[in-house]
Amino acid sequence: MLCQLSINNFAIVRFLELDFKPGMTSITGETGAGKSIAIDALGLCLGNRADASTVRPGATKAEVSARFSLNDIPIAKRWLEDNDLDLESECILRRTIGSDGRSRAYINGNPVPLSQAKNLGQLLIGIHGQHAHHAMLKSEHQLTLLDSYANHKMILDSVATGYQRCKLIEKELKALQLSQHERIARKQLLQYQVEELDEFSLTPGEFEEIEAEHKKLANGTALVEACKNELFILQDNDEGSVESLINAGITQAQELESYDPQLKNVVSMLNEALIQVQESSSELESYLTGLELDPQHFAYLEQRLTKTMQLARKHHVNASELATHHHKLKQELLSLDSDEEALDDLRQQVEASRESYLVHAKKLSQSRIRYAKELDRQVTQSIHELSMPKGKFTISVDFNPELSSPNGCDCIEFLVTTNPGQPLQPLSKVASGGELSRIGLGIQVITAKKVSTPTLIFDEVDVGISGPTAAVVGRMLRKLGESTQVLCVTHLPQVAGNGHQHMFVNKKTKSGKTETSMMSLNKDQRVEELARLLGGDKITNNTLANAKELLRI
Structure with missing residues (x-):
């Protein structure tokens, strides 16, 4: 409050x-x-x-x-x-x-x-302005009024959530479908490329191995000659191989050590050098024994190396990156296959979410129909009291799945007839300005009773109303004020007197x-103000008496 x-x-x-x-x-x-x-x-x-x-x-x-x-x-x-x-x-x-x-x-x-x-x-x-009844001619405002009266917020939230989910999934599906032609063309290219690379089947690190072996075999003859020459220098040269020279050095060093023990380390190091030379010679001999210069294997390596270079140029990558590129293409092809599965899955999700949305939308529509009938009776009774004794008010609720929105699938229309024998027609086509004001005020008061807002403000909503009708409006607002705080800005004494x-x-x-x-006015001041509203600037005994009568009523 x-x-x-x-x-x-x-x-x-x-x-x-x-x-x-x-x-x-x-x-x-x-x-x-x-x-x-x-x-x-x-x-x-x-x-x-x-x-x-x-x-x-x-x-x-x-x-x-x-x-x-x-x-x-x-x-x-x-x-x-x-x-x-x-x-x-x-x-x-x-x-x-x-x-x-x-x-x-x-x-x-x-x-x-x-x-x-x-x-x-x-x-x-909650504030109700003097032009609220004009907004009531709009379908969206009519829907808001009905939902406010029904107060079925949980159902509305379920419908809005279901609608947003539908739109989100439909957006994902549309995005995938828009790129479907590009995906098909890309998939065809990938299938050709992957099949070609699968057939070649280059494994990670294989190119480096082929390149190294090809280089060795391409220089095989020179390699053999160089190894033999190296062995000749190390041990086979009768006139002065490295091994024989070191041996001679060891003998000389041992003799020197006998003269001075401090030269012991020299002997030790020369012995180690001799061992290194002998092991190097052994390694070279073993290498020469195992070296095979197979022309057929060399031809195979030449062919595979050439093919690797050709495929690398074709795919615009370095030859050393071809195997990795092959793996990436395979992964992309797999992802395109999964996109096809995702399309089917999204289609099913769209259908399921649509069905779920419609279930909630139908539930909302049924709730609206129920409360529309309740509101029909109350508004009809209200307009009877507001000097339209033969008037009838009805809310049409038409469920149409094609009108799906966050607010459901209903088309809401306020229908009214103000005279006997006339059919129900849309509010905008039937009601005059005064009738619209009375109908609108009746709806505002009735819906306000159902809304949990503790304070309601009515700002000159009684425009276009006078006489006995104004008295009824005043009594309506006073009764509403018994359960809710009501602030009413008015120019009508019949309304003001009910405060x-x-x-x-x-x-x-x-x-x-x-x-x-x-x-704030006391009782005597209220009488004077009501008299002013009744008679204008000139206050007479009659207007004062009428003002007192309004307060007594």
């Missing part, structure tokens, strides 16, 4: 602090006095857009603060808790707007994005400056 509203330097308000009570509060004032200023200021706390023009001339900033009791609003308490904002029995929404147009929003003293203020505001207050309390808006000009004020 809204407990208090404080306004500083907003529009033509310098300072205003208002305390609100449960029940229905009537708000009246002269034309142009600014009866809706409090509603506009409250809208800023709830996240409405603002600009520098809302700041009172001469002030640096405007500030609006609204305090709410959360005792009977568990959903708002949960929201504050989920968003890590201070949770107490009361909640304060504050908004500041600078003269430069910049604004800031606060919840319980914490700076928040404007979107958060909007989200919380929707849980605290549990009454506030008066006044505008004064002093020293060239205009200022709006707002005050």
Whole structure:
């Protein structure tokens, strides 16, 4: 419930602090006095857009603060808790707007994005404006009204979730299908390339091995001659091989060691050198024995090396990368095969998600039909009370799978007949301005009863209504105020007289400056204000008596 509203330097308000009570509060004032200023200021706390023009001339900033009791609003308490904002029995929404147009929003003293203020505001207050009945001519608004009355949010969420899932899977399927022709061409090329490389079957590291062996065999003759020459130098040269020279050196060193023991290491190192030379000679002999210069094997290596180079050039890779490239092509071919499987799987998923969506959409449609019948009876009864005794109201709910949307597959249309013998027709084609106002007001009051919002504001929704009809509207709003806090801006005494309390808006000009004020009226002041509404500026005994009668009623 809204407990208090404080306004500083907003529009033509310098300072205003208002305390609100449960029940229905009537708000009246002269034309142009600014009866809706409090509603506009409250809208800023709830996240409405603002600009520098809302700041009172001469002030640096405007500030609006609204305090709410959360005792009977568990959903708002949960929201504050989920968003890590201070949770107490009361909640304060504050908004500041600078003269430069910049604004800031606060919840319980914490700076928040404007979107958060909007989200919380929707849980605290519902505002019905004077032009709401015109919006009611639109099919989408009619659907919103019916869903608000039905309050089947869980079903709506299921339908919206199912719709988004359908669209997501359909998008994936479409993306795959759009590239199907390219995939087919790519697959054909890959199949040819992989088959060619499979047939050649080059293994990782094989190219390096072939290249090394080919080089060895290509230089086989020179290799044999060089090895024999090396053996001749090491051990076969009778005149002075390396081995014989080292042996001679060892003998000489041993003789020197006998003269001086410090030369012992020289003998040891020469012995080690001799062993190394002998092992090198043995290694060369073994190598020459095992060296086979097979012309046929050389021809095989030549052919394989040439083919490797040709395929590498064909695939624009280095010969050493051909085996890796072959593996990559095979993996890509496998992935294309899996894409075909994914297409089939996605087609099945699209069908399954569509069926699931339609199940939820049909459930939603059945719920709408049920509550539409309930709303039909109540709105028809309401328009009978609002001076349309022969009127009839019906909501048409037409389920059409081709109209799938996040809101289901229903086409909603408000139908009405205002005179006996006339068929039901769309609201926009039948109702006059006054009739539309009455029907719209009846629907707003009825749907407001079903909405959990603890505070409802009706801003001159009684435009186009007068006389006995206005009295009925007043009684409707008063009855609504018995279960919900109602703030009603009105110019009709029959409506204002039904308020549990009454506030008066006044505008004064002093020293060239205009200022709006707002005050709560006592019983005597209410009588005078109702008399003014009944008779204009000239208040007579008759208008005073009529005003007292309105209050007694």
